[in-house]
Every structure is written in C-alpha cells, then in structure tokens.
Amino acid sequence: MRQLALAKNKLLILYKLLGDLLFLLLAFFSLALIADGLLSGLVSSHISFLKIICLITLNLIALYAVGRAADVKITEDRGNRKTTIFLVLLAALLIGNSLFQLNHYLALFILAITLLCSFFLYRLFFEK
C-alpha cells in the first residue's frame, strides 16, 4: 500500500513537471512564432516548427497518460478573460503581420473576417 502511494507521489511529481514543460514549450513556441513572424527564417532556419509542435503533442499525450495513471481529476476550465484577450491579440498581431504586404484596408478586412470566423467556430464547437 505504501509502495503504491509512493509510486503515485512520483507520478504526481512527474505530472507537475510535465505541466511546467508544457508551459516552457508553449512560451518558446509563442516567442518563436513572433520572432519568425517579424523576420521569416530567424528561428525556423535553426529549429523547425514541426519539431516544436511534435514535442508539444507528445507532452500533451504524456500529461494525459500520467494524469490518468495518477488519477488526477482535472477541474473544468473556468476560462480566463485575460488569457483569452492576450491570445486573441497575439493571433491578430501574427495574422496582421502576415498580411503586411497587402493593401492595409484589405489586410484589415481579412483580419476582421478571420477573427469573426474563429469566434463563430469557437462558439460552434465549445459553447454549450
């Protein structure tokens, strides 16, 4: 029984570490996206985004598997307004930047349409 508890404790530590690793990977991915958005190839010429995405996916799978093994109950996401605003702004910035070479009015129009589509898709899939 004690051994089982010990194993579970180790799994919990692993779970928490995987959470930290996910944060690090997501932070790196966001910074890399911004840097590469500003100057194409600055980061992606050294490390491909595919590798980072694969690492994040593997990390998520490991997080899920360890969470199940350690019997971690994930509470429902309460949603964080600040994070949502930050992510929307970041997405708008990256999309806007990628449309920089276009006519500015056309770029703004495409950006607005993209954000609207994303908003409705989000509502369609995630809202109850």
Place this chain on the structure above:
Amino acid sequence: MFDFTQEIPLEATDKKLYRKLQASLYLVAFLLALYLSYLIIFPHKYFVFSFLNPASGQNNIAPPLLTDASNVQNGKLSGGTGLFFDTDISGDYSKALITLNLNNTSAKPDAATVSIRRSYQAFMYKLGDPVGFRNGSLLKSDGAYYIISDSNLRKFSTPDVPFSLGYTAENFQAVSPVELTYNSRGAEITLKDGYPNGALFHIADNYYILTDQKLQKFVSDQAYLSKYTPLQALTKDSSFLNNYSVADDLAGFSDGTLIANGGSVFAISDGKILPIDNVQTFASKGYDWNDVLNVGEDEIAIYQKDKLFNIKTPHPDGTIFKTAEDEKYYIVENNQKHLLPSASIAASWLKKTPVAVSEKALTIYAECTPKKTFWNSGNYACEIPLDQFSGFVGFNYEFNLVSNSNIQLNTLSVDYKKNINKTNLKAFIVGLYNSIIGTYAPTSTS
C-alpha cells in the same frame, strides 16, 4: 517559485524534490535558449559531399572535380593531383573547418594541403580567348568601314558602299586597328551583296536584325536596347519589309539581362529565363536593382523557364565583370571567362552595370594542413581563418585539396563558423535591423 498545478498537493518531502527538479528543468530550458540564441547570433553553416553516396540529397557541395575537370571516381585522389570543390555562402564567417573522412583502406595523406580563395564562381572560371565586338557593331578605322556579321569582321569593299546602303558616318564607331583583330575576318561586302547578316533596322517603330538574310523582329524596343543603341539601326520605311522574308521567331534580350514580371525577377541566359529565388541571391550576385527591366507577358513569353537561380548558381552566360583594380572587363560564355580587350569592345557588350569583382582576390589564398583528429582516426581536419577574405566581393569559396600520397575519401565537409566577438554581434544586429527595414519599410529599389 510559481506552480501551475497548485491544485495538486504534494507531501513536504515530495514538494522539495519537485522544486529541485522544477529548478533543474528551468535551468536546462534557459541553457537551451542560450544555445539557440548563440546559433542564431553566431550561426554556422555545414557543407558536405559523400563519395560513398554521390547522388544523396544530403550533399550540398557540388561533385568535386580533379585538376583536369574530370570527375572523382569513388573518392580516389592520386598523389599530386588537385581536387576542387566549391561552397556558396552569404555573409562573412570567421573560419572554415575542413574535415576529410578517409576510407578504411586509404593511405594516410602525405603533406596534404587545403587551399581556399574567394570570389564569384563564374569569375574563377578558366580564362578563354579574348572576345571582339558584338554582332551588328558598325566600326570605322583608318578610313575603312566594317560591320560585325555572324561574329566576323567584314569590311565594306570601298568607303562608298556603306553610304550607298544608307548608312552615315555617325552610324560607325571609330576604333583602333588593334581592336579589330579580336574578331575573325570575313569576306568583304560589295554593293551587290546588299545588307550583311547583323545589319540592324528600325522599321515602323520596330527594330529588326538581319539573321540568315531574314528580318528578325525584336520582341520590344527595350530588348533591342539591351544589345544596341538606336544609332546603330538604319531607319527604313515599311516597304523595306517586302525585300526580305520575316523570321518567325523574335529576337530577345541580351544574355545576362535582368527582367522583372509579376513580382519575380529573372536572369536571361541562352534563350531561357532563370527565376531568381530571393532578394539575398540577387544581392549576393552583385546585381543592381536599377538594371532590372520591367517586361510584359509578350516579352517574357518568348523564353522557356529554367531552374531556379539560387546562391549556388554561377552567373549566367552574358554576365560582364569589371575588375576594381584596373577596370578590365570580362564576359562569361560557356563556362569560361573571356577578356573584353578594350573599352570600345566592352561598350559594345555592356548595356547595364557590370558586376564588380577583384582580380587580386583570385591570387589570395589561405591554406591549412589536415591533421588526424583525436576522436576519429579516419578523420583529418584543419581550420582556415577567413578574416583575410572579409570584404571581398563574391560568396563562393573555392577549395583545392592536394596530397602527395594516393588517398581515398569517404566524405569531405566544410563547417563555416562565426567567432563570438563584438564584430560578429554588431554584424548580426545590423543585419537584423536591415532585414526589419527591408521587410517593413522597403525602399523603392529593395
């Protein structure tokens, strides 16, 4: 320290362990970030060629050649024979680490040396025979009149003949007798012969050149002007078109001309257009944006699209180099460079800015002696500092490997590195700034 999973409580001893592991994880992440920053700020570039698998897609060095321009068989290099290979790399690097991986059966390299020089690949071509005036040039010397017809110098039999054909003295360029010796001599032109091949005409707002005794129309005025001046063409009325049959194909731009269409820039070579892959390649070849001609679909349609022109592609035929030291001109033709022996001859070819080169650079070599590496007994490596090549034009490094003994290579590789110093850091920041300006506040020429 922060905890993203506060909802998951740990016992005191486990928490301590978690904090230690968490700190280690962040430290490793920080060190990896530092390493990535180092790779971005002080990049290195690796080139390799495998003689075991010459067709491998991993090879980014073109197949090396021997001194007599023959291919290397199974990596075997005879004693005293030179092995040449090239790498193209943009930007200034601090050093090049050359590594030779020998076959297990190979003898040790005896007094082997690797020498290196930097310029444009096409400017390092072998020197061919000097080239004379361009086809169609009208020349006068010592009271006699000439035309370059089918690359031959043909004299008008008497000074009256060209005037009877409609030319005026202003159509002819005065040159020295020596300058006439660079084109082979052709038969004299009599009045009975009429206009020779190479004669240029301006008929009803179009330019024509007489080719195989057919009038070949230029696809556009700017195509004509990429080769000739308006003064070289005889103005005729439309009835003149009845005297000759008109060729089906159109005459295009001069080889080496840069054209732009639909946001892409192309270099013209041998009836083909090579799309230049990016701005860096354009700049690395020493081209001038002011020389790019905007062309329409009709002008580009006469050309067949060829493979991408990238940093590894040598300058195409028709490219003219001008040396910085003594203002000599060279033209690239058929993998050779040919001297244009005088300013007048060069002017007959040159209708855009020549590519600036340094003749002195061809004579500046750096060399090193490969030594056995301690981590792999089959590897021989040496390092060449590249500081002395800094500021040279051209991004092609030509390597020459010579060994006194017969050796057999499995692979050869070159690793360009930048030293960690203030100069390279400054160069990175300046490059970053220029790239941002180029992307977000481009000037009309970039």
